[in-house]
Amino acid sequence: MRAIQRAGQWVFLRVEAIFNLAFGDRLNPLYYLGPITYLLMWIVVGSGLYVYAFYKTGMAEAYASVEYLTVQQWWLGGVMRSVHRYASDAMALTMVLHLARHWMFDRYRGLRWFSWVSGVAVLWLVYVAGINGYMLPWDKMAQFVVIATAEWLDWLPVFNGTLVRNFILPENLNDRLFSLLSFIHIGVPLAVMALLWIHTQRVPQAKTSPPAPIAITLLAALVVLSLIKPALSQGEANLSHAVTVLDFDWFYLPVYALLYAWGAAPVWLLVAGGTVLLVALPWLPPRRRSAPVEGFHMLVRPDNRIIGVRDGETVLDAGLREGIAFPFECRNGGCGKCKADLAYGKAGLGAYQKSALSDEERAAGKVLLCCASPESDIQIEYLPQKTLGGIPARVWTASVESMEKLSSDVMRVFLKLDGGHRLAFYAGQYINVLLDNGEKRSFSFATAPHVNDRIELQIRRIPGGRFTTHVFERMKPGDPVRFEGPLGSFFLREEGGKPIIFVAGSTGFAPVKSMVEYAFHRNMRRRMILYWGVRSRRDLYLADLPRQWEKEHPEFRFVPVLSDPTPEDAWTGRTGLVHEAILADFPDLAQYQVYACGSVNMVEAAYPAFRTRGLSQDDCFSDAFRLAPKIRTGDTELVKLGGRA
Amino acid sequence: MNVLRCLLQLVLYVPLMALVGTLSSKPAFTHVPPEQALVRLSVVHAAQRKVECRTRTQEELAKLSPNMRAAQDCPRERAPLVVELDIDGSLVYRRIAAPAGITKDGAASVYYRMLVPARAHQVAARLRDGPGEGFNFRKDARIELAPGGSLLIDFNAAQGGFLFRN
Ligand code: HEM
Numbered sequence: 001m002r003a004i005q006r007a008g009q010w011v012f013l014r015v016e017a018i019f020n021l022a023f024g025d026r027l028n029p030l031y032y033l034g035p036i037t038y039l040l041m042w043i044v045v046g047s048g049l050y051v052y053a054f055y056k057t058g059m060a061e062a063y064a065s066v067e068y069l070t071v072q073q074w075w076l077g078g079v080m081r082s083v084h085r086y087a088s089d090a091m092a093l094t095m096v097l098h099l100a101r102h103w104m105f106d107r108y109r110g111l112r113w114f115s116w117v118s119g120v121a122v123l124w125l126v127y128v129a130g131i132n133g134y135m136l137p138w139d140k141m142a143q144f145v146v147i148a149t150a151e152w153l154d155w156l157p158v159f160n161g162t163l164v165r166n167f168i169l170p171e172n173l174n175d176r177l178f179s180l181l182s183f184i185h186i187g188v189p190l191a192v193m194a195l196l197w198i199h200t201q202r203v204p205q206a207k208t209s210p211p212a213p214i215a216i217t218l219l220a221a222l223v224v225l226s227l228i229k230p231a232l233s234q235g236e237a238n239l240s241h242a243v244t245v246l247d248f249d250w251f252y253l254p255v256y257a258l259l260y261a262w263g264a265a266p267v268w269l270l271v272a273g274g275t276v277l278l279v280a281l282p283w284l285p286p287r288r289r290s291a292p293v294e295g296f297h298m299l300v301r302p303d304n305r306i307i308g309v310r311d312g313e314t315v316l317d318a319g320l321r322e323g324i325a326f327p328f329e330c331r332n333g334g335c336g337k338c339k340a341d342l343a344y345g346k347a348g349l350g351a352y353q354k355s356a357l358s359d360e361e362r363a364a365g366k367v368l369l370c371c372a373s374p375e376s377d378i379q380i381e382y383l384p385q386k387t388l389g390g391i392p393a394r395v396w397t398a399s400v401e402s403m404e405k406l407s408s409d410v411m412r413v414f415l416k417l418d419g420g421h422r423l424a425f426y427a428g429q430y431i432n433v434l435l436d437n438g439e440k441r442s443f444s445f446a447t448a449p450h451v452n453d454r455i456e457l458q459i460r461r462i463p464g465g466r467f468t469t470h471v472f473e474r475m476k477p478g479d480p481v482r483f484e485g486p487l488g489s490f491f492l493r494e495e496g497g498k499p500i501i502f503v504a505g506s507t508g509f510a511p512v513k514s515m516v517e518y519a520f521h522r523n524m525r526r527r528m529i530l531y532w533g534v535r536s537r538r539d540l541y542l543a544d545l546p547r548q549w550e551k552e553h554p555e556f557r558f559v560p561v562l563s564d565p566t567p568e569d570a571w572t573g574r575t576g577l578v579h580e581a582i583l584a585d586f587p588d589l590a591q592y593q594v595y596a597c598g599s600v601n602m603v604e605a606a607y608p609a610f611r612t613r614g615l616s617q618d619d620c621f622s623d624a625f626r627l628a629p630k631i632r633t634g635d636t637e638l639v640k641l642g643g644r645a
Numbered sequence: 646m647n648v649l650r651c652l653l654q655l656v657l658y659v660p661l662m663a664l665v666g667t668l669s670s671k672p673a674f675t676h677v678p679p680e681q682a683l684v685r686l687s688v689v690h691a692a693q694r695k696v697e698c699r700t701r702t703q704e705e706l707a708k709l710s711p712n713m714r715a716a717q718d719c720p721r722e723r724a725p726l727v728v729e730l731d732i733d734g735s736l737v738y739r740r741i742a743a744p745a746g747i748t749k750d751g752a753a754s755v756y757y758r759m760l761v762p763a764r765a766h767q768v769a770a771r772l773r774d775g776p777g778e779g780f781n782f783r784k785d786a787r788i789e790l791a792p793g794g795s796l797l798i799d800f801n802a803a804q805g806g807f808l809f810r811n
Pocket residue numbers: 032033034035037038041095098099102107108111112115116117118119120122123126196199200202203206207208278
């Protein structure tokens with residue numbers, strides 16, 4: 001089986017390379033087989049509705065009503081009918097190619113079983129709908145298909161030879177049959193659409209329509225084909241005559257040809273066996289697990305996030321699933337848009353076009369995110385093209401408006417953008433301050449997005465740190481500051497109603513302030529509990545603010561936790577590690593969302609503990625999260641939000 | 646987009662669309678070859694009871710619980726159908742069909758389809774639907790079958806048995 005797959009990959013890659021020459025790698029139809037199939041379905045539905053408007057559901061009228069379209073109204077009705085047929089045929093073709101590509105490239109196992117199995121159901125329904133369609137015009141083809149279907153089903157013990165009598169005895173045929181057939185012909189495609197929606201549920205950011213140039217060319221090609229070779233009926237059905245020779249649709253009806261070559265039983269065996277095999281394929285043979293059960297982890301820069309990559313997932317899919325704005329286009333190793341640096345670790349590179357990733361680039365440590373899957377914990381560095389929700393990241397110039405020392409080692413700095421600009425961002429995002437020597441330092445916005453006339457940063461002094469020492473010793477109002485932003489996909493999700501637990505460690509309070517103030521501004525009314533963990537009382541540099549929020553907003557609660565209170569603190573509140581305080585207060589976290597902002601160590605300790613209390617993966621947000629084992633790179637420190645030295 | 650590319654796109658698109666247009670109707674499929682005709686036999690019929698109803702004697706009735714005291718004892722099981730078809734004097738099909746249902750009290754059904762050369766044929770159909778030997782329904786006729794013609798052998802006991810429809 002591996003050999004067939006490898007051969008298939010070779011063929012697909014060669015043919016795709018030829019198509020790349022003609023279409024360019026961004027508009028190559030072969031990279032959009034799924035979306036094209038989707039589009040064809042819409043074309044089928046649209047043209048079908050038109051044809052149906054003229055269709056008469058009666059023994060006597062069905063044939064004539066379709067002939068009217070083809071003959072009298074050839075210029076529109078006839079074209080619509082032909083497009084309906086050819087789009088259906090093309091759909092069967094692209095669907096099978098789509099299936100074949102996913103199989104050949106081994107993209108149907110692991111998490112993808114869900115798309116695969118729902119795909120098999122779609123396959124069946126598409127065939128049912130297509131075959132059923134041939135029954136409607138009530139020509140000789142319809143006669144053949146109706147009777148053949150009955151003869152085939154009659155093999156089943158439930159029918160046992162009785163079903164066919166409904167279709168071979170003229171007195172048993174009536175208008176109700178045509179109502180039933182057209183009812184099925186509308187119902188089954190509706191079911192297909194519902195299933196398709198399910199089919200792409202688990203594909204992060206699935207494209208369900210191809211780029212416009214492909215769509216237009218395809219539609220035009222179908223119309224041209226319809227004009228050159230209109231779809232025709234084949235003489236009115238006549239039950240007192242046998243159906244002899246038919247123009248045959250080899251996209252939908254090959255099984256019916258087999259039926260008369262082999263007989264009903266072998267064909268049932270083939271179809272049932274084939275279906276069972278297809279459904280079971282994702283588990284055949286059982287996958288040899290190459291990754292730990294939790295999957296590998298990747299550190300993504302410049303986002304500075306750590307993300308779990310599930311077994312069998314590509315780096316691109318994992319990132320998109322977590323809201324990283326990875327650039328991508330074809331998802332099939334053809335365009336090179338998803339190229340990025342593998343800065344640490346090992347990854348399988350997958351099958352791709354040389355034109356998308358040359359051997360030199362490969363040797364230089366570049367990978368295609370859409371093809372690569374981790375073989376160890378990895379670190380990926382990519383160039384953001386756009387950020388979330390279309391808010392572009394760019395370089396800004398600003399100046400220091402004011403500064404205020406909040407504690408012995410935390411400085412609050414307000415920046416004002418030059419030229420009166422305002423910056424849009426999401427609560428929880430951050431900026432990179434650009435230093436003269438090209439280095440960057442990350443700081444979260446402490447202001448909420450609606451306060452966009454100035455930017456607040458809370459900067460902690462790192463002993464010996466170049467930049468933070470500068471901030472504490474030399475920076476003064478009026479100084480220029482260059483920075484890039486907004487960055488990051490750690491931000492407050494407004495959807496959902498679960499109460500939120502914020503876990504802040506030291507200057508991790510800054511992004512929490514941004515999120516909480518924004519939530520108040522938006523009147524979100526969700527319950528919010530802030531646990532702020534610091535060493536001693538003087539590190540609670542803005543404790544009055546959350547206390548005031550607590551007074552003004554009944555839905556908000558504040559719990560400071562000191563890990564190392566000094567005797568002078570005379571502390572009577574909570575002590576210990578901040579996540580342990582949460583564990584003590586919440587035996588069950590299943591109904592909560594957690595936003596964690598702080599050091600790697602804090603998140604690393606908290607995340608697994610929260611998970612054992614039922615916190616769902618999807619409800620845990622962090623700048624440094626899912627750090628289950630520990631990513632083994634020198635850059636772990638980077639993950640600290642609120643900045644490093 | 647340059648001309649060469651456009652041409653190349655055409656070179657790729659046209660055969661694909663031609664493939665769709667062609668395979669949607671060609672090659673033709675021969676269901677019944679032109680010099681042949683179709684003969685189908687379809688019978689759905691409830692055969693006689695295997696054992697005839699019997700009037701219960703007084704003693705028997707007395708033994709039954711009061712709510713079960715029906716005057717007649719009618720075992721519901723039906724006899725199997727036996728159907729035979731001869732064409733031009735030779736047996737081409739024979740089937741013994743069991744009645745449907747768990748208690749074997751339903752109708753039995755038979756369906757058979759075959760191709761014959763298109764010309765006149767002597768067609769004989771026989772059916773037995775009760776216990777015993779011999780066939781209690783028969784029909785024998787000479788049927789002219791044109792190329793692509795069809796003979797449907799139907800059965801309806803109320804209308805006297807086999808019906809040859811062509
Ligand atoms: C009407 C028919 C179908 C339509 C419109 C359709 C559409 C799509 C689309 C739009 C996607 C997401 C993007 C892509 O990978 O192309 C997709 C993914 C997928 N489809 Fe289909 N599909 C159809 C039938 C099938 C069938 C018959 C199978 C196989 C049995 C199948 C298997 C898959 C798989 C394995 C994925 C990938 C999921 C992933 O990457 O996680 N599809 N399909």
